[in-house]
Amino acid sequence: LLFSVTVCILMLEKMLPRVILTMARPKTKRKPSGTPLPVWDLSDLLPTATPEVMLKRLRARVNAFACQYRGQVEKLTPPAFARAISAYEKLSEDMGRIYAYASLNRQTRLSDAAAGKLYQTVLERTTDMSAHILFFTLDINKMPDAALARHLKNKTVAWYRPWLDSLRAYRPHQLDDAVERVIHERDVTAGAAWVRLYDDLTARLRFDCRGRKMTDTEVFHLLQSPKRDVRRAAAKAIERTLSAQSDTFALILNTIAKEKEIDDRQRGFATVTAARNLDNQVEDDVVDALAGAVTGSYKRLSHRYYKLKAKWLGLSRMEYWDRNAPLPFAATRRISWGEARETVLSAYGAFHPQLEKTARLFFDNRWIDAAPRAGKDSGAFSASTVPSAHPYILMNYKGTMDDVMTLAHELGHGVHQVLAADQGYLMMDTPLTLAETASVFGEMLVFRHLLDHETDPVARRAMLAKKVEDMLNTVVRQIAFHEFERRFHTERKSGEVTASRIGDIWMEVMGKSLGSAIRPDNGYRHFWAAIPHFYHTPFYVYAYAFGDCLVNALYGAYQSSEKGFADRYINLLVAGGTKRHGELLAPFGLDAADPRFWARGLAVIEDLIDQLEYGENAAKVKKG
């Protein structure tokens, strides 16, 4: 059932460790000397029995659970209902544990066939088991409000209230069982098929660049080259290839949007963003306030910064392919692992001893795998695994400043996951919009700590500029994407939108966000075709901006707060997924529904750009 599939996907995701990937970092060759890099020890997850025996035992428990509760949920007494939820949680957690083991074991052994086979076996068997107990959450959703209210008088059931609330939020949008079944079965030849077509098409594309046929990853990477002619050649190759396929991309996007429109209408979602907002546990007007605040700040943020960047690059105006060019004064110093560890721990400790104490666990107990090696995943993440174990962090430390920030970021997730573990497996994880709070806040603490200790003006400028660029990519750019989606989906309601018209919408929203320091090149009009989020998960992109702005507002409140902020922040982390943003932010005097909240977050970026501009003007005065 599609509706149930939404729940099902949620539940399946719940089953898998939350793996948050940061953007791929550029590769460097030199290795920092000193402290050896840690390799993790997964034995805390390693079951006492072999995985095969573990899976067999789990299967027996799943069967017993289904046997006991299938068709019985509505007849349970409140204490029996409480026992059923606890049993469901324990079962889900034990499936999550073996999945976490198989998955993490594979992340450092990607070319090892046995590790791959174990992972695939565990994935298939746990997916099948979770489908077998899916009835439980569906039956809870069929329960009348009055019956649930009776259950909630039980103390144990009341403990699970946040989980029950998020489950039941989908109830008003659920269709009849028969309709849901048809939608679900048809999906493989409908929505899912179009997404697959997009993926296949993109994977097959080749970009003719400087005499070589490149994949999309290769050619897009060249847009970050320090050489201008390389960036230009890459951009022109992308233009040519995307433009040749733009009618096909437009057809796919139109079809996906039409299916979404039918679905929204049937399920009673009033706006194009409403279904996504429900997934993210955020109200429509809050998202509108965020988008409004960001679009209203383009002049003060991106327009101003790109003017500065053009000057640094020695250009009167940048082309769109200069936007991601490296800065001429970027830092190159190598930082040892020991120094990185001490930097992060002391920045965390200066904020709150609890933060440092929790972060230290990761270093003292081999919960981090930081050594780059062949066959290891090239990204970075913190996997929450299960509350009865602990999180694990994977990254590839090569000693750049970016790597130190990645460590700060992942430890932010890790500390959050440790502190929220008491909420239990069903309620420890936050929705997407809040998932990046602790990581981005942790990065901010370390960034400020380093900035405060840096006396060299050029190094300071490089740090500030890098931070601003990251923030503009997360906040301004993603909200421009969001505006594009909103306009496209709204126009699609009254008929198909041609590739050329989609290009017009793209150029208009992107032009507004980039400002006059970047020349509007007509070749850029096809680049909407290359953003996978538009096809995979419509209206996903604003969550990035939401998370970043929220942390900025929180950080702004920290800078102007008296005592007690750090304790309140620890409480926010401990709450895990049990509270929505309104409840979480209230103790800080913050309210995301208030447009001033977002203005406060954006002011933090503005302040960094002020410092960059001030540095420029001071240099000018000195020279003069």
Ligand SMILES: [Zn+2]
């Ligand atoms: Zn993250």
